[in-house]
Amino acid sequence: MRLTSVPIINFSDINDFQTGSQWTIRATDPNTLYYQLFDLDNQNTASPASYYPLNGGFFNAAIQTLPQRYIPGVGTSNQPFSMTVTFPSLSVGKTLTFNATPDPYDGSVWSITLPGYTNTAQAPASGNVIFSLTQGTSTVTWVVSNMVAVENTNQGCC
């Protein structure tokens, strides 16, 4: 099981959101960031199948496959479960870790809440995001590259 996270943008409710390639935030703004879990090792062919061609079309193109979403905490052996989201940093004390909260209606959708930072140096930095999911006694960790882009107010120097 290799899990990954797909960033969600424009989340209104569990039936109204879009997935994106990364979160784009401003360093000093408070934000709630949503993401959905997928299992890369559990690829199903076209879900729902009727929306995709039965063959690869011309030139034998591969049939499109999609990873299935993953809902943590299913089954007694996967209890209790929790997830953290980490924005890494090279510097001491600058790595930020947040406890994520599952959506009450869809356990594959999680969110974290960032406070507004008055000092941009304390805000998360653009780049990779590290996820860690604990279910029962098992913990899995994965990295999503360039998942967050953080815009600063003064872009004249860095």
Added chain:
Amino acid sequence: MANPPFKPGPPFQEQQAPYQPFPPVELGANSGLPKQPDFDKDKQFYSAGYPIHISQSSGLVKRCEPVITPQLLISRYLKGIPLAFPNGDSYSAEDVKDQIVLATNEVEIMCKITINREQFTDKVPFDINLYKSFIFLKTEQNPILAVQSVEIVSSDGYNVFKIPGAWLEPSNFSKGIVNVVPILGAYSVATGGGVGAYGGIPYLNVFSSLTFVPGFWQIVYQTGTSKIEGQYPVVINDLIGMTAAINMLSVITNMFLTTSQSLSRDGIAQSSSGPGPRMYLPYIEELKAKRDILAGKIKATFATKFLISNI
């Protein structure tokens, strides 16, 4: 599991350097092993990473931005270019993201710089001529943002002597050059800076009888093009974007297989011709030329192209 505090690297076990000396060096004054950097306290020049030596910015010109996104890459370099192939394949946002990762690594190797802030440990040889030139030390990686320590450390990780941070001259860090100027420290002693931190001047005199010692000075330093983590100079993003676009265009242009086509039926004929696989070659060549010029300028900005020494 959290790292022991003396280990190098970011605070995740799988990202640490793979080698630790054995027997392990105890944490404390005798340990010469690199510690996790504290960027707020490590020695650095009082300016931003880019533009070099800028100390205040109006913010009216955008020079820094987060790493280039797939959307921005397409918007800047691939507008009007089909990202789908005849067999049904296409470049997805994840594929473009992967191309950006590849291009970022290419740019680092091409320009001999570290784009994001990273920590390195070098062992620089002792050269009597450079030593007499205020201990001129050239690091392997560029450009330096901050220096954590310059020490004489034994091969098994024991600290023999540490040069006080006040003696390190940071104005040439951007070129990968560290100078040790103990005179400035001596002046500050005279003005009440304290004697203890500067007591090593007589110690340094001992080395004047040596000529060359390999792996003598250990420098622990951070390099990168930006002091703000995750922010890239726009010119670096430009170079990454062009490199990724060249790589993608090289694949796309080969999908245009035919150079000429003709169709005739009952005396009516139609023919057309085009560049075929050379479809995007002029654009690729143009991008390559621009990239090479920009790479040269970036190398000149962030690194030293030559080193003068006495042999």
